[in-house]
Amino acid sequence: MSDCILAIDQGTTSSRAILFSTTGECLGSAQQEFPQHFPHDGWVEHQPEQIWDSVYNTVKQVIEQTGIDATRIISTGITNQRETTLIWDRATGEAVYPAIVWQDRRTSDMCHAYSTDEEFVHYVQQATGLLLDPYFSATKIRWILDNVDGARTRAERGELAFGTVDTYLLWRLTDGKRHATDATNASRTMLFNLHQQCWDPRILSEFDIPASLLPDVLDNAAEFGQIAPHWFGAAIPVQAMAGDQQAALVGQACFSPGMVKSTYGTGCFMIANTGDQPVQSQHRLLTTLGYRLNGKPTYALEGSIFMAGATVQWLRDGLKLIASAEQSEALAKAANTESNVYLVPAFTGLGAPYWDPDARGALLGLTRDTGINEIVAAGLQSVCYQTRDLLEAMNADGLLASCLRVDGGMSNNQWVMAYLADTLGIQVQRSQTSETTALGVAYLAALQAGVFNTLEEIAERWQQGQTFEPRLSEQAREKAYDGWRQAIDRIKVGSD
Numbered sequence: 001m002s003d004c005i006l007a008i009d010q011g012t013t014s015s016r017a018i019l020f021s022t023t024g025e026c027l028g029s030a031q032q033e034f035p036q037h038f039p040h041d042g043w044v045e046h047q048p049e050q051i052w053d054s055v056y057n058t059v060k061q062v063i064e065q066t067g068i069d070a071t072r073i074i075s076t077g078i079t080n081q082r083e084t085t086l087i088w089d090r091a092t093g094e095a096v097y098p099a100i101v102w103q104d105r106r107t108s109d110m111c112h113a114y115s116t117d118e119e120f121v122h123y124v125q126q127a128t129g130l131l132l133d134p135y136f137s138a139t140k141i142r143w144i145l146d147n148v149d150g151a152r153t154r155a156e157r158g159e160l161a162f163g164t165v166d167t168y169l170l171w172r173l174t175d176g177k178r179h180a181t182d183a184t185n186a187s188r189t190m191l192f193n194l195h196q197q198c199w200d201p202r203i204l205s206e207f208d209i210p211a212s213l214l215p216d217v218l219d220n221a222a223e224f225g226q227i228a229p230h231w232f233g234a235a236i237p238v239q240a241m242a243g244d245q246q247a248a249l250v251g252q253a254c255f256s257p258g259m260v261k262s263t264y265g266t267g268c269f270m271i272a273n274t275g276d277q278p279v280q281s282q283h284r285l286l287t288t289l290g291y292r293l294n295g296k297p298t299y300a301l302e303g304s305i306f307m308a309g310a311t312v313q314w315l316r317d318g319l320k321l322i323a324s325a326e327q328s329e330a331l332a333k334a335a336n337t338e339s340n341v342y343l344v345p346a347f348t349g350l351g352a353p354y355w356d357p358d359a360r361g362a363l364l365g366l367t368r369d370t371g372i373n374e375i376v377a378a379g380l381q382s383v384c385y386q387t388r389d390l391l392e393a394m395n396a397d398g399l400l401a402s403c404l405r406v407d408g409g410m411s412n413n414q415w416v417m418a419y420l421a422d423t424l425g426i427q428v429q430r431s432q433t434s435e436t437t438a439l440g441v442a443y444l445a446a447l448q449a450g451v452f453n454t455l456e457e458i459a460e461r462w463q464q465g466q467t468f469e470p471r472l473s474e475q476a477r478e479k480a481y482d483g484w485r486q487a488i489d490r491i492k493v494g495s496d
């Protein structure tokens, strides 16, 4: 058996471990869902031990299933749900509070309070590329320090560590030897200065966050440390880390300015490569890092939708209209296409380009003959309309995408992909693998391990799967989208 690379993909609803050959073939994978906790309206938490167990179990499983000895794993890459915030004790490793998930809106009032200082709002946007929103880690860290007994004092004494999920996993895998993150994950905290590529002292001070909490920030391909041998039977180097959406950008080989990908997992995240200069959006998109290699940042514009596959999960687990996510396809196919039902899944507010944390969801346009099929179809359509909202904002910022590369669990739904092409009016290209995120971080680890020397070598390996062409008339497309915009107008609370 030849050498291979381990990718750990710690997502919002499940963790995956995938072993790839050094040329990018999938040799085996294991996946485990873990519980979501919703203690109050707009709150979303994960138990750190459940995240860890799911990662540990899936890595163990993939090694056992494939029969690949851990000594054959030459490198590991970790990719993760971004922004989700953990704080733990440096001595015991114990988290002081559950992980506050990126979708969590509990700091909405805190953000409103900061928003009254226009100069600071402007500074944050210039420095971090982000809008002042509960989505990012900064206000979640502050909330923990302000609300967990003794946390602030312990943080000031240097006893606590903060990390997004990548950092937490690295800490545990290296037995507390490494406290590090990568530049893409750092860029989602709202504490990281994009231009200077370091933690921003002014923002830390405004949020009252001690710098001693923060991890070192490395390139996406770097020496992050070694997995302690007692976990999987060998000391395995960790040589890449990246936020999951940025890993997908690499997995989709979007290496040239103007190339755009959209990943349909729990949420949907559209990212466009903008090259070596940060582009400031005039339409409420985020400026962020695409990747940083050899100290050189490549920037990106991002539109973030909070509810994509999560809407399907709600149809399945909340309303129990479907037994599985896959079943949504058959029901949508059978739906009355003339129905004007709109589901706006603003369960935890609206993300880009509206940024309305207080908006809540709605089901509109019901008639006596609306049935389960129409409601399920409306849920799936909402993901397509929201993607169009993002594409419109990107177009308005001057990024005229002629096609969209897609991946993620929901991209396996043929009906959704066809409706997406209809809604956007451009070609939708599905990559051959839906595991683009894991593949992307495996490629980054392979770069660091010397398997590849350039991004061009990675780009040559990208394989196109099915493509979807728009079929709707311009008039029908615009009519359906107008209905969506009207539905959005009815649920917005904040102004945009």
Ligand SMILES: Nc1ncnc2c1ncn2[C@@H]1O[C@H](COP(=O)(O)OP(=O)(O)O)[C@@H](O)[C@H]1O
Pocket: 011, 012, 013, 014, 264, 265, 266, 267, 308, 309, 310, 311, 312, 313, 325, 326, 327, 328, 329, 408, 409, 410, 411, 412, 413
């Ligand atoms: N065939 C399908 N149709 C619609 N949604 C799907 C389908 N398959 C998976 N999903 C949705 O995609 C999500 C899982 O995708 P995944 O990329 O694993 O997400 P994550 O990384 O956020 O955990 C789930 O929310 C699920 O509801």
Ligand SMILES: O=P(O)(O)OC[C@H](O)CO
Pocket: 010, 011, 012, 013, 080, 081, 082, 083, 102, 243, 244, 245, 265, 266, 267, 268
């Ligand atoms: O878990 P996913 O794949 O929906 O990704 C979550 C994002 O990284 C949140 O910003």
